[in-house]
Amino acid sequence: MLAIVGVDLQQLLAGWRQRALVLTLVMCALALLGSWGVRHYLNRLALAHQLQQRILEREQARAEAQISAAAFQTHLGILITDAEGFILKVNDTFKRITGYDDADVIGKNPRKFSSDHHNALFYRRLWKRLAKTGNWEGEIWNQRKNGELFPEWLTVSAVYNPPMC
Incomplete structure (x- = not known):
């Protein structure tokens, strides 16, 4: 089948x-x-x-x-300015040495502390050296808030483009 x-x-x-x-x-x-x-x-x-x-x-x-x-917070007086030279911040030691407080200095130019002890040539040399090398160090006579003149050993350091973290 x-x-x-x-x-x-x-x-x-x-x-x-x-x-x-x-x-x-x-x-x-x-x-x-x-x-x-x-x-x-x-x-x-x-x-x-x-x-x-x-x-x-x-x-x-x-x-x-x-x-x-x-x-x-060091024992040294510190003053920080912007690129135009206006004061941004000071530490407590700076305030103790000079007699100025934050309200007296923030936003001001450090020329505020200068005395008549130095002539214009002194300051031109200071700024020329600072522009050339980025730092200046030496004795300078400044003025406290109460008007008293005082000598200080000053170190000025330029900080360019600090690193951003």
């Missing part, structure tokens, strides 16, 4: 095509989802790195500020 069964090829392939289409769509969806997941992970990793970098920069800035504050 022989049995011949005929199956329509289109009908046979239709079921296969439908399963292949569903499988392809599922694989594409999984690929898109995986791609999104990887991108999301990389973005989170980049944000975590940026946050870690900011924290490190803040810690370094805090350490620098603590060092600066400690250095500013």
Whole structure:
């Protein structure tokens, strides 16, 4: 006995095509989802790195500020000016030596302390040396708030473009 069964090829392939289409769509969806997941992970990793970098920069800035504050508490009088020569900050020792307080000096020019002890040539030489070498050191006579003249050993140092941490 022989049995011949005929199956329509289109009908046979239709079921296969439908399963292949569903499988392809599922694989594409999984690929898109995986791609999104990887991108999301990389973005989170980049944000975590940026946050870690900011924290490190803040810690370094805090350490620098603590060092600066400690250095500013020296037994030497310190006066800091901007590039135009206006006083930004003075330490407590400076205030004790000169008798001036913050309100008297902040925003003012250090010429405020000069006495008539030195002539214009002295100051021209001082500024010329400072411009040439970035520092000047020597004895200078200045004036306290109460008008008293006093000699002091002065070191002037120019600081150009301090590093930003």
